[in-house]
Amino acid sequence: xxxxxxxxxxxxGELLQHFELxxxxxxxxxxxxxxxxxxxxxxxxxxxxxxxTLLAHALPKREAVWWACMATKATMDTQIELxxxxxxxxxxxxxxxxxxxxxxxxxxxERAKNKTAAxxxxxxxSWSAGSITDxxxxxxPPDYLYAHAxxxxxxxxxxxxxxxxxxxxxxxxxxxxxxxxxxxNGQVE
Numbered sequence: 001x002x003x004x005x006x007x008x009x010x011x012x013g014e015l016l017q018h019f020e021l022x023x024x025x026x027x028x029x030x031x032x033x034x035x036x037x038x039x040x041x042x043x044x045x046x047x048x049x050x051x052x053t054l055l056a057h058a059l060p061k062r063e064a065v066w067w068a069c070m071a072t073k074a075t076m077d078t079q080i081e082l083x084x085x086x087x088x089x090x091x092x093x094x095x096x097x098x099x100x101x102x103x104x105x106x107x108x109x110e111r112a113k114n115k116t117a118a119x120x121x122x123x124x125x126s127w128s129a130g131s132i133t134d135x136x137x138x139x140x141p142p143d144y145l146y147a148h149a150x151x152x153x154x155x156x157x158x159x160x161x162x163x164x165x166x167x168x169x170x171x172x173x174x175x176x177x178x179x180x181x182x183x184x185n186g187q188v189e
Contacts, residue, residue, distance in 0.1 A: 006183060012038040019147075036178070068153035074157065086109065158173060
């Protein structure tokens with residue numbers, strides 16, 4: 001079921017304070033326009049990575065991390081136990097964003113060394129709250145840092161099956177993200 005938009009930013013410019021679009025994306029983006037309109041324009045122009053990155057920054061943390069989980073699960077090799085464990089830890093944090101669950105996701109992201117979509121999804125959960133340093137040192141992550149990890153996760157998930165499938169994967173993942181942005185659960189055909 002779709003509901004009210006989860007995107008709280010009024011303009012794309014608010015979100016672009018935390019990252020840069022590609023030159024092609026910059027040529028398309030109108031900074032004082034609503035984020036979802038800019039994302040749609042980026043998609044129509046073929047700037048799919050820019051669209052994913054902007055949407056990752058537009059979504060609330062839990063929804064963005066859930067999006068990374070869905071994208072990762074769509075293309076990951078389930079024979080690699082570390083991927084399966086990283087996604088399971090990330091999903092656990094999404095369902096129950098407690099500090100112990102965040103720390104498990106952090107450990108899984110570190111074990112995966114951020115080389116896979118699953119590892120980046122776990123890192124996104126760990127960068128959503130708590131401290132980004134080891135225990136004992138409290139350094140809160142910048143409020144937008146999770147979105148960088150979400151974008152990395154979704155990008156890796158889109159390209160893991162090879163370039164012949166990346167555009168199709170990006171479009172599927174963007175439909176999931178738009179569904180989440182518009183109040184849905186991200187489940188799309």
